[in-house]
Amino acid sequence: MSRPEDTLAADVHYDDVEARKYTTSSRIQNIQASMTRRALELLDLKGPSLILDVGCGSGLSGEILSSLDAEEGGPHTWIGMDVSPSMLDIALQRDVEGDLMLADIGQGVPFRAGAFDAAISISAIQWLCSAETSDTSPAGRLTRFFNGLYASLKRGGRAVCQFYPKNDQQRHMITQAAVKAGFGAGLLEDDPGTKNVKLYLVLTVGGGSIENNGGDITGVVEGMEDVDVLDARKQLKSNNTTVKKGSKAWIIKKKEQMERKGKVVKSTSKFTGRKRRIAF
Amino acid sequence: MKILSINFLSCAIKACKSSSDSFPLHAKDAELVQDEIELNPDMIINVLPRLDWAALRTTSSELGFPQLPEQPPTPFELKADETLLKDLHHLLLETQISEGKLVCGNCGHEYAIKEGIANFLLPSHLV
Ligand SMILES: C[S@@+](CC[C@H](N)C(=O)[O-])C[C@H]1O[C@@H](n2cnc3c(N)ncnc32)[C@H](O)[C@@H]1O
Numbered sequence: 271m272s273r274p275e276d277t278l279a280a281d282v283h284y285d286d287v288e289a290r291k292y293t294t295s296s297r298i299q300n301i302q303a304s305m306t307r308r309a310l311e312l313l314d315l316k317g318p319s320l321i322l323d324v325g326c327g328s329g330l331s332g333e334i335l336s337s338l339d340a341e342e343g344g345p346h347t348w349i350g351m352d353v354s355p356s357m358l359d360i361a362l363q364r365d366v367e368g369d370l371m372l373a374d375i376g377q378g379v380p381f382r383a384g385a386f387d388a389a390i391s392i393s394a395i396q397w398l399c400s401a402e403t404s405d406t407s408p409a410g411r412l413t414r415f416f417n418g419l420y421a422s423l424k425r426g427g428r429a430v431c432q433f434y435p436k437n438d439q440q441r442h443m444i445t446q447a448a449v450k451a452g453f454g455a456g457l458l459e460d461d462p463g464t465k466n467v468k469l470y471l472v473l474t475v476g477g478g479s480i481e482n483n484g485g486d487i488t489g490v491v492e493g494m495e496d497v498d499v500l501d502a503r504k505q506l507k508s509n510n511t512t513v514k515k516g517s518k519a520w521i522i523k524k525k526e527q528m529e530r531k532g533k534v535v536k537s538t539s540k541f542t543g544r545k546r547r548i549a550f
Numbered sequence: 551m552k553i554l555s556i557n558f559l560s561c562a563i564k565a566c567k568s569s570s571d572s573f574p575l576h577a578k579d580a581e582l583v584q585d586e587i588e589l590n591p592d593m594i595i596n597v598l599p600r601l602d603w604a605a606l607r608t609t610s611s612e613l614g615f616p617q618l619p620e621q622p623p624t625p626f627e628l629k630a631d632e633t634l635l636k637d638l639h640h641l642l643l644e645t646q647i648s649e650g651k652l653v654c655g656n657c658g659h660e661y662a663i664k665e666g667i668a669n670f671l672l673p674s675h676l677v
Contacts, residue, residue, distance in 0.1 A: 318593035320554075320600075347593050347643065349555050351670075358667055367587065369552045369646070373562075373670035377677045380562035380670055382573055384600065405674045414677070424600070 273436060280397045284327070284354035293328040293360050302330040302392055305468060308460065309390045309430040310338070312472050319346050319387035322422065324375055324431070325394020326350025327357040329366035335390070336367040349386075351375055376411030379418030386422055389429035395471075396433045399440050412444060416451035420475060429453075429473040441469070448473055551652070551668045553613075554597070554642040557606050559668075561654035563676045571656035574605035577612045578660070580650035589639050595625050610641060 274283040284292070292298055309331075323332045329350065338344025348368040352358050358370050373380070376398050398415060399408045419429060435441035441457075448455050453473040460468040551559075559575055566572035603622040610618055628634055652661040652668060659676075662669045 318590050318596060320593070320597050345588075345590060345593075347554070347590070347597075349558075353671070362665055362667070369555045370666065371551070371555075371668045371670055374672075377670075377672055378562060378564075380560055381558045382560045382602070385558040387596070406677075 281354045286356045289356035306331040306334040312430045321348045322386045322389040323350040324391035328360035331392040332368040375415045378414045381422040384424040391431040412447035420451045431471040552646045566656045569656040575652035578651040580647045583648045
């Protein structure tokens with residue numbers, strides 16, 4: 271099947287005809303609804319929240335957020351961004367509850383810091399990889415998007431992006447851009463190896479200390495099958511310049527290693543690694 | 551655009567990121583519509599600490615609403631005060647600008663609002 275992402279800009283592909291066809295297809299409605307429910311499961315929200323829907327389109331994903339009952343932690347309030355006027359027009363006609371804006375996520379996410387409890391994006395962010403024009407590159411668009419998304423989420427917040435990468439290279443490019451923006455990231459694959467495979471990028475915004483599992487992705491997707499945890503910390507290691515043995519940085523690193531093994535270590539203080547005077 | 555969203559939106563232009571004048575965006579030539587939306591107290595109590603109260607006061611007076619108190623209620627006060635909850639719900643979620651503009655106080659850029667949808671697309675040299 272050919273991918274419109276490879277040849278057209280999103281707002282050109284999703285014109286009035288395509289937007290209507292997309293939204294009225296019961297097959298698509300069902301798939302988008304089930305992926306949105308899966309994303310909500312991964313967000314694990316405790317109560318009615320303010321959610322950003324990235325590439326909200328005609329509201330198929332958003333209306334799941336508004337229709338969630340109290341027992342399921344809802345209903346949520348959402349703000350949707352989309353670049354296609356035709357998709358947004360259909361959202362208006364369908365009278366969705368979310369607030370809508372016409373915006374290109376490749377230009378950034380124009381909200382003040384810490385605005386949202388969470389974000390979802392269903393079948394949209396692979397579009398960031400297309401659109402090679404003279405003044406924008408996929409890499410630049412991905413960076414602006416993930417940096418903006420990171421800033422707009424509250425500490426401890428999460429984002430789940432279901433997307434359709436064209437190939438492994440694109441999958442890598444997208445996830446690395448998220449990690450570089452500061453997110454803890456994990457990839458979850460449902461029905462791997464089938465033609466119905468669905469890929470979810472689960473992103474967390476650290477809530478302070480990285481050891482504190484609250485903001486740690488490894489806790490989020492723990493025990494789930496087919497999860498690939500991308501750890502920014504591993505990456506940092508290879509980028510790090512070597513640390514001098516005995517230095518404060520070296521001691522802290524050792525302590526972290528011990529802690530990871532479950533050992534009890536002294537907490538780090540301003541005295542850590544200082545030369546101590548001989549006591550008489 | 552709902553008033554809730556306006557309390558979180560800032561100017562999208564790169565050069566405005568560091569300016570405190572780029573938030574809140576100022577409503578201009580605004581036509582308002584009111585929708586009826588079910589009250590969701592937990593949601594409002596949840597976002598209350600994240601609201602920029604001073605900005606909300608600015609927006610609400612720009613739109614001709616009665617002056618909000620100088621200080622925001624605490625979540626505890628809000629929980630206990632049904633009238634206040636309803637008023638806030640009405641302002642934040644049921645009221646929206648259907649036509650008009652949002653204007654940046656720093657660069658003067660105008661974001662048009664049509665049929666309730668604000669247009670945040672930027673010409674590429676401003677990104
Ligand atoms: C397959 S639709 C999904 C819509 C909705 N999330 C759903 O589940 O039905 C993909 C959407 O992403 C939007 N999109 C693509 N590139 C975008 C961009 N750069 N900025 C904002 N939206 C974009 C498209 O306009 C389209 O509405």
